[in-house]
Amino acid sequence: MDSFIVITLIKAFVVFAVLMTTLAYLQWVERKVIAHIQVRPGPYRVGPHGLLQPLADVIKLLTKEDLIPPYVNKPLYLAAPFLAITMALLSISVIPFGPVIDVFGYKTSMQLADLNIGVLFVLAVSSMGVYGIALAGWSSNNKYALIGGLRSSAQMISYELPMSLAIAAPLLISNTLSLHDLVKSQEGSILNWNILHGPFPQIVSFIVFIIAAFAETNRVPFDLPEAENELVAGFHTEYSSMKFASFFMAEYANMITVSSMATLLFLGGWVAPWPAAYGSSLVPVLIFAVAGVVALYHGAHAARKRDTRTFPVFGIVFLAIAGIFLLPKVQEWLLPLFWFCAKTGSILFAFMWVRGTLPRFRYDQLMGFTWKFLFPVAMLNLLVTGLLVAWVS
Amino acid sequence: MPITPDVILFVVFALIAVVSAINVVVQTHPISSALSLVGVMGSLAILYLLLGAEFIAAAQVIVYAGAVMVLFVFVIMLLNAGTEVKKGRSFMVQLLGVPLLVALLGMTAFFVQRIYSPRETVHFGGFTGGSAQDIGHALFTAYLLPFEVTSVLILIAIIGAVVLARKELE
Numbered sequence: 001m002d003s004f005i006v007i008t009l010i011k012a013f014v015v016f017a018v019l020m021t022t023l024a025y026l027q028w029v030e031r032k033v034i035a036h037i038q039v040r041p042g043p044y045r046v047g048p049h050g051l052l053q054p055l056a057d058v059i060k061l062l063t064k065e066d067l068i069p070p071y072v073n074k075p076l077y078l079a080a081p082f083l084a085i086t087m088a089l090l091s092i093s094v095i096p097f098g099p100v101i102d103v104f105g106y107k108t109s110m111q112l113a114d115l116n117i118g119v120l121f122v123l124a125v126s127s128m129g130v131y132g133i134a135l136a137g138w139s140s141n142n143k144y145a146l147i148g149g150l151r152s153s154a155q156m157i158s159y160e161l162p163m164s165l166a167i168a169a170p171l172l173i174s175n176t177l178s179l180h181d182l183v184k185s186q187e188g189s190i191l192n193w194n195i196l197h198g199p200f201p202q203i204v205s206f207i208v209f210i211i212a213a214f215a216e217t218n219r220v221p222f223d224l225p226e227a228e229n230e231l232v233a234g235f236h237t238e239y240s241s242m243k244f245a246s247f248f249m250a251e252y253a254n255m256i257t258v259s260s261m262a263t264l265l266f267l268g269g270w271v272a273p274w275p276a277a278y279g280s281s282l283v284p285v286l287i288f289a290v291a292g293v294v295a296l297y298h299g300a301h302a303a304r305k306r307d308t309r310t311f312p313v314f315g316i317v318f319l320a321i322a323g324i325f326l327l328p329k330v331q332e333w334l335l336p337l338f339w340f341c342a343k344t345g346s347i348l349f350a351f352m353w354v355r356g357t358l359p360r361f362r363y364d365q366l367m368g369f370t371w372k373f374l375f376p377v378a379m380l381n382l383l384v385t386g387l388l389v390a391w392v393s
Numbered sequence: 394m395p396i397t398p399d400v401i402l403f404v405v406f407a408l409i410a411v412v413s414a415i416n417v418v419v420q421t422h423p424i425s426s427a428l429s430l431v432g433v434m435g436s437l438a439i440l441y442l443l444l445g446a447e448f449i450a451a452a453q454v455i456v457y458a459g460a461v462m463v464l465f466v467f468v469i470m471l472l473n474a475g476t477e478v479k480k481g482r483s484f485m486v487q488l489l490g491v492p493l494l495v496a497l498l499g500m501t502a503f504f505v506q507r508i509y510s511p512r513e514t515v516h517f518g519g520f521t522g523g524s525a526q527d528i529g530h531a532l533f534t535a536y537l538l539p540f541e542v543t544s545v546l547i548l549i550a551i552i553g554a555v556v557l558a559r560k561e562l563e
Binding site: 073076115116117120121123124125127128130131134135137146149150153154157160177 | 428452455458463466
């Protein structure tokens with residue numbers, strides 16, 4: 001019992017630290033990806049290739065003056081960012097990152113809490129996340145913020161429906177609500193993942209889920225609540241300093257949550273695409289080794305003077321990681337983690353890619369799309385899945 | 394009753410539920426009232442969880458705190474409802490309010506005590522039929538008819554809402 005508490009505390013600390021670092025660096029990755037899509041270098045000044053930019057941003061935001069405008073509804077104005085960030089961070093506690101592993105003789109799952117209603121917990125927490133944004137918009141006492149908050153709550157209520165229906169379909173196939181068991185039911189190879197698994201491959205459901213996820217996280221092309229050309233900055237217009245930053249942290253934390261949910265529900269979680277017997281355990285070694293060699297090559301033929309120092313360091317780091325993946329004992333822990341991060345990372349990259357590519361929807365198009373198209377499609381998919389599952393069993 | 398973590402959590406969240414419920418009535422601004430109602434529903438969900446009804450707890454948060462109350466808050470924000478102006482209470486309310494409230498609470502306590510013997514207190518963790526599987530099984534076997542009838546009821550409500558909205562347009 002005592003060791004359980006200690007282990008859980010350690011796990012909670014590790015997950016929190018890693019999540020916070022990821023949140024900060026996701027911002028950097030997004031700025032870099034958008035920049036390269038738009039053919040410009042992106043953050044470049046602070047640290048090598050702007051790698052210390054997140055740190056600089058945090059210091060800037062922490063030391064900025066924390067304004068509270070007059071005429072705001074003070075208790076709610078202060079509570080809103082707190083609510084948003086709490087709800088966003090809470091759902092990560094049920095996400096499993098890997099299977100049950102053996103740490104120095106103590107068996108523990110790579111997950112903070114394995115609830116038997118894990119999927120519902122994530123849905124419940126994300127549905128509470130609306131309050132943060134809606135209240136921020138209302139309590140600011142600003143017409144732009146109010147319209148942003150209204151848009152956001154209407155949009156999130158509407159897209160929650162197709163999202164829940166899209167989640168229900170793979171659950172019918174896996175026959176469980178626990179996120180850990182959900183992944184267990186998809187073990188084996190890529191053909192057992194819910195996106196391809198019989199009796200009815202959940203490709204439609206996956207696409208509906210991803211579209212709804214974009215809307216739920218207020219991302220382009222559904223970022224109407226913060227459309228800067230009509231609403232200044234939307235619901236967070238009146239916020240400054242760390243309160244402003246917490247809305248962004250909440251948005252990125254939500255992105256991580258929905259991406260991990262998509263991974264767990266449709267893409268088999270930490271399961272490798274093909275069994276280790278056919279060499280799937282060598283994929284990370286290969287990827288990191290190639291990355292290391294490419295970095296070393298570019299270090300030797302550097303286009304810019306700074307790169308002669310930075311690229312070799314990156315190259316050696318990548319080669320070292322490739323080496324670590326070859327150690328048999330560590331491999332057991334790192335491989336599931338690698339596949340989980342690879343799948344979640346790909347979906348996160350898609351989020352950034354879409355942001356760099358698509359324009360914004362008009363508001364009536366946004367609402368019409370979910371009620372007249374997405375919802376019926378998700379419903380039909382659920383019906384067909386239910387019928388086929390019942391027919392097969 | 395031994396003091397276990399369950400009991401402490403029960404007391405804490407029961408208190409939050411009651412205080413929020415009183416707050417719903419006391420607050421003058423509709424948004425504050427609505428948010429207090431969210432507090433009531435959230436703490437009720439925790440109480441369900443303590444009793445071992447996980448699915449009901451999750452459904453409580455998703456449906457009531459997450460969907461119904463968000464709609465309430467949305468409508469209040471949309472209509473921009475202002476602070477309620479408190480009128481002076483009438484003579485009858487001032488005279489009879491408190492005695493009637495005391496009488497009501499007393500009668501409730503009396504009947505609860507009569508119906509349930511003191512030995513039949515709640516055992517935390519004693520109930521195990523709260524998982525999604527149990528609820529689903531019960532809904533589609535023992536309670537199939539009430540379940541289906543409820544869905545018809547909701548359908549009627551939706552059609553009624555559409556009819557009312559159409560009338561407004563013409």
